[in-house]
Amino acid sequence: MSPASDLLAATLAQSDFHPRLPQQRRLYEAAKTAIHQNLLAAGKRLPSSRDLARDLGVARNTVIAAFGQLAAEGYVSSTLGSGTYVADLQELSAGMRRGAGAPGAPADAARAAAPLSRRGAELTAFAAGPRYEIQPFAPGDADFSSFPFKLWQRLQNRVWREARADLLDYGQSGGYLPLRQAITEYLRISRSVKVSVEQVMITAGTQQSLDLCAQLLADVGSTAWVEDPCYWGARRVFQARDLLLRPITVDRHGMALDAADLATEPRLIYVTPSHQYPTGAVMSLARRRELLDVAVRKNAWILEDDYDSEFRYTGRPLAALQGLDTDNRVVYMGTFSKVLYPGIKVGYIVVPPALIAPFKSALYDLQRPGQLMVQAALADFIALGHFTTHVRKIRQIYGARRELLRRTLAAQLGSQLGHGVAISSEESGLHLVVELPERTDDVALAALAAESGIQVKALSTYYLAPPLRRGLLVGYAYVTAEKISYYGKLLAAVIQSGVRR
Amino acid sequence: MSPASDLLAATLAQSDFHPRLPQQRRLYEAAKTAIHQNLLAAGKRLPSSRDLARDLGVARNTVIAAFGQLAAEGYVSSTLGSGTYVADLQELSAGMRRGAGAPGAPADAARAAAPLSRRGAELTAFAAGPRYEIQPFAPGDADFSSFPFKLWQRLQNRVWREARADLLDYGQSGGYLPLRQAITEYLRISRSVKVSVEQVMITAGTQQSLDLCAQLLADVGSTAWVEDPCYWGARRVFQARDLLLRPITVDRHGMALDAADLATEPRLIYVTPSHQYPTGAVMSLARRRELLDVAVRKNAWILEDDYDSEFRYTGRPLAALQGLDTDNRVVYMGTFSKVLYPGIKVGYIVVPPALIAPFKSALYDLQRPGQLMVQAALADFIALGHFTTHVRKIRQIYGARRELLRRTLAAQLGSQLGHGVAISSEESGLHLVVELPERTDDVALAALAAESGIQVKALSTYYLAPPLRRGLLVGYAYVTAEKISYYGKLLAAVIQSGVRR
Structure with a gap:
């Protein structure tokens, strides 16, 4: 067994190392951790997927899937015929790159055996997985049981x-x-879109x-600049179109560009300024102006x-970034999926x-x-005022649920709040974030919560690059008051058990 | 003016050179012709888009769009900073390649000015354009006015x-x-799909x-092997995913692989065996077996x-290729768009x-x-037998219209039939093909027909590579009997005027 196999085997043998994750995800986490801790040094060649599978006693597809994800996130790079190498993390954090190290190059050795292409393996390595509406707290889900069926x-x-x-x-x-x-x-009236x-x-x-x-x-x-952490669906689409993702740190004021970022040449800049997904940060006016400037310059x-501007529970909705754009650099998008x-x-x-003409023809x-x-039915729904009524109704319901969840968690977490644990306070969206201390394993915590029938998501999984923050995304929109009280306490208990003080 | 500019200017000055096409398409055709005739030799550097636009007195975007299409089809290749060169047609016919000569390379000089990416410019260079249902003979359109609204x-x-x-x-x-x-x-019963x-x-x-x-x-x-001629929509999707298209000649028995084709390594092989689009050829059993063998080997x-297996007007529907596959190499697809x-x-x-697991997760x-x-409504529609009834009904309508169209055209074209003009005779689909003599300009003919309010399409435009066949695709499914009689005669007259005997 090679030293790398030894190292990974030792990590995987630890019974408390992500015990509830599937094997390929554990292998991925083990390798990532080793790379971060410099136990697998930059430039080091990894064993072949065949050897590693044998050494670890796992299926080769498991290794290939884990390698695919590591490559997709830039932790390793593969070159045809010469194996898989650990990437330079310095370089990595200066510019996250996808596994598409050699676009257009023929397959790596793994391909002949695998049914999927490299791209396919990367795209399916970690499925978002099915959602369980019956279980509380999955972030992002709306309560469409309040949808006016008869009217529609x-x-x-x-x-x-x-x-x-x-x-x-x-x-x-x-x-x-x-x-x-x-x-x-x-959009003109409610979102100040021009x-x-x-x-x-x-x-x-x-x-x-x-x-x-x-x-x-x-x-x-x-290159596409994306917020880090980022909306999972957007990341997937860009990766599937073979763009290079450059993760840009998000702070309390939204996307925060540094000098290294500004040295790159993006074609696309993907942002959620009204309510950053998933942190909830609202992009400040200064940042908005800066971003518009950068877009023109670049x-x-x-x-x-x-995506969810309709859900602001206090004050007026924020104007869209597009409304500030005097240079026609913004493509604005919205959806009816969350509201209807x-x-x-x-x-x-x-x-x-x-872009009107090319987009129109390409759309078709x-x-x-x-x-x-x-x-046509939707046009009538809006024109007859039902849309406004429906938004007002669910906004009220969701706002109350948000408040109840926050109060439940706060009461239960009590003294832990302030010691690295915080509950996000912005008044919008379909989920809130419970921030956790730096070293908390939020993935393990989410898995633990799942055993109590709670579907929260780990904040760290939304990140493309370190440094990442730890936390839990807690969705409340579709959860009834009784369930929020009951499961909120359960969740707080899980958090308490998982956070070392 | 450079010799290349001179040459293209001279061609464009000819008033009978595709007079009804837009300028960018004329430029594209002029360059393609010159390349085929070796007047622009392999390896020759073309003038810059700026110079050429000035020399020809056209907008620079026109030149860029034409170049983009030429690059997309492999007639020219661009390298960053060093200009656009005529490709080697020998090499080209041995392996059609897309313009993605340098995937991952930064933009060419044109990009700073153009709003679209290279890929975007290629994808939108020639829009399929809107369709005009009110006008007769657009191929591919079904008659959805016979759709049972009330039942649905x-x-x-x-x-x-x-x-x-x-x-x-x-x-x-x-x-x-x-x-x-x-x-x-x-699918089991009607299409022998396993x-x-x-x-x-x-x-x-x-x-x-x-x-x-x-x-x-x-x-x-x-590499993706595609039939040549090929369904336009499939070609677009593959190009948009940055695959290299290798066009494979289609003859009376479907896709016909030669030794040069077999020397390439496809990942995907796209075929329409039941009813080749657009020629209508049915893939022979020998070819089906061969193709399955090749897929396993490769x-x-x-x-x-x-896509339209439901529309066979005589005899039983043909079994799907998938039913012959004993090695699980076939992905089979169908649609309700044509029938409903x-x-x-x-x-x-x-x-x-x-592929079940990865496709399921990626689909989501x-x-x-x-x-x-x-x-759910569609499931009931099928389960209650309405689907079968509806297919039977429209099959009868379409079959009668097909027969009427064929008789109308045959009677009118009379003696021309057999002199390079032929009407496709297979008993299926939503359009028929009027084959034309080799040198007929079918694009000009389609444009001429459009002046009489007839929306036929030129067969040559479905080809990716020479040698291409000339003809017209004539859709009949949604055209009433009266219109078929009237416009059928008109169309025959247009064909007669355009075909030199």
């Missing part, structure tokens, strides 16, 4: 009764016009909006994902005038959008 | 009345189970099915797109057992499928 059905029927054959076709011109008009008006109806296009949701931008505005190997596009229901698959994108050519009947 | 509305209402909140969520496990069961049964329900996943249509395969089964720079995946209505955005994919992570309410 009535609006749909009205559309279907007209039996308009043209609404059965693909959407060819950026979406159903009355819906685009309704969105234009809404927009004319031609700039608005209907997509099948935010993933599809982002994918369109990644295709049309970036090339293989282009000739880059800012992708503003305003996820499966509706209707989002929108607002592009600067220069590449995605063939449809569901015009749904779009 | 009733089924939808039944689903919505149940107010199942779980159907409002994203589809997390490959789609609505009863729909997957209904599709499994249908399938269990776990292998079936619901996608938002064929573009999305193909995109998933391109992401998970191929890498940037991987460790490649066959993507079988069975395009905007329904429901397709399906059948993957070999080894990357595409976030939704519309479970629609899936």
Whole structure:
């Protein structure tokens, strides 16, 4: 056995090393830890996947999947025929790079055996996994049980009764016009977006909006600045389009660029200024202005994902970054999945005038959008005022649940608060963050919570690069008051047991 | 002016050189012709886009778009800072390559000025353009005016009345189970597909099915064998995922591999065996067996797109290629867009057992499928027998229209038939092909037909590489009998005027 195999085998043999994670994830964590602790030094060659699988007594696919993720996150790099090497972390933290070390190069040795391509292995290495709505506290989920089924059905029927054959076709011109008009008006009034109806296009949701931008505005190997921590779905889409992700630290005022960041040349800058995902930070005006300046100087596009701006529980909604943009560098996007229901698959994108024609044609050519009947019902839903009513209703429900969850946790955590434990205080979104002391294993803590039927997520898993913060994302939007009281106490107990004081 | 500018200017000055095409397309055609005729020799450096735009008196964006398309199709290649060079056609025909000559390389000089990335410029250079249902003969369009609105509305209402909140969520496990069961049964009986329900996943249509395969089964720079001519939508998806397309000649028996093809290493092989798009050829059993053998030998995946198998007007439907596969190399896909209505955005994919887990997780992570309410209504539609009834009904309508169109054209073209003009005779699909003599400018002919309000498409535009065949794709499915008689005669007259005997 090679020293590297020995080292990893020893780590994996520790029964308290992420005991509840699947084997490939444990291997990934073991290697990552060893690299961070410099036990596997930069430039060191790792054993082949075949040898390592034999040495550790695991399936080779397990090793390949773990290596794939390490490569995707830049911890190791593979070169055809010459093996897998530990990356230089100094260099890494100066510019996170994806495993696409050799785009266009033929497969590595692993490929012949694996059913998936390198890209496929990376993209599926760690599935987001199914969600369990019945279990409390999964972040990001909305309460669509409060959706007005009957009203919606009535609006749909009205559309279907007209039996308009043209609404059965693909959407060819950026979406159903009355819906685009309704969105234009809404964004102008509620979000201070500077927009004319031609700039608005209907997509099948935010993933599809982002994918369109990644295709049309970036090339293989282009750099995308992403917030760190970052929305998982956006990261996936960019990686699937073979962009290089450069993680940018997020602090209390949003994305915080340093000199090393500014030395790189991004094509895309992905931000969630109204409510950073997942930390909840609101980007300050100074940072917004700076970012717009940088985008002009770098000739880059800012992708503003305003995914949950409807959920602010106190004060007025914040204006969108797009409204400050005088140079047409911002592509703005939103979705109806959070406010109405996820499966509706209707989002929108607002592009600067220069991008209207190419986006419109690419939207049709590449995605063939449809569901015009749904779009027509939605247009009526907005135009008749139901959208505003529904938002007001769920905002009230969610705000109350947020408050209850915070109070429950605070009462229970008591003296621990302030000793490295904090509960996020911004008044918006569908989840809150319980920040944990630096050395807490938040992944293990989330796994422990899962044993009590609680689906929180570890903050550290949203990070692309160190230094990362530890914490738990706690979703409350779809959890009833009784469950919040009951499971909130349970969760606090789990946190108390896991945090060494 | 450089000799290359002179040459292109002279071609563009000819008033009969594609007079009805937009300028960028004319420039593209002029350069392509010159390259084919060796007037622009391999290795020759082209003028910069700036110089050429000035020399020709056209906008620089026009030149950039034309260059982008030439690069995308491998006629020229660009290297950073050193200009654009004519590719070697020998080499080209031995292995068509995309413009991604330097994946990962920073932008070319054009980028600073252009809003789109190289990939974006290529993808939007030639938009498919909007379709005009009111005008006859656009190929590929189905007659969704015969869609049973009332019945569908009733089924939808039944689903919505149940107010199942779980159907409002994203589809997390490959789609609505009863729909997957209904599709499994249908494919087993009607298409001889070997399938269990776990292998079936619901996608938002064929573009999305193909995109998933391109992401998970191929890498940037991987080779995909595609039929030549080829379905435009598939080509776009593969290009957008930065695959290298190798066009494979299609003859009367489908995809015809030669020794040079067999010397390449495909990861994906995209075929339409039941009814080749757009020629209509049915892949012979010998070719099917050969292709399956090759796929095993090459460790490649066959993507079988069975897009319109429901439309066979005589005899029994042909069995799917997938049914012959004993090595699990075929990914099979179909869609409800052609039989029901395009905007329904429901397709399906059948993957070999080894791909079930990664495809299921990637489908959720990357595409976030939704519309479970629609899936539920569709499941009922199939289970209650309405699907079979509807297919039978439109098959009858389309078959009659096909026959009428063929008779109308044959009567009118009369003596021209046999002199290089032929009407495709296979009994399936939504369009037929009028084959034209070798030197006919089918693009000009289609443009001429458009002046009479006829939306046929030129066969040559579906080709990636020479030698290409000339012809017109004539769609009939949504055209009424009266219109077929009237416009059929008009179209025949256009063909007569355009074909030199």
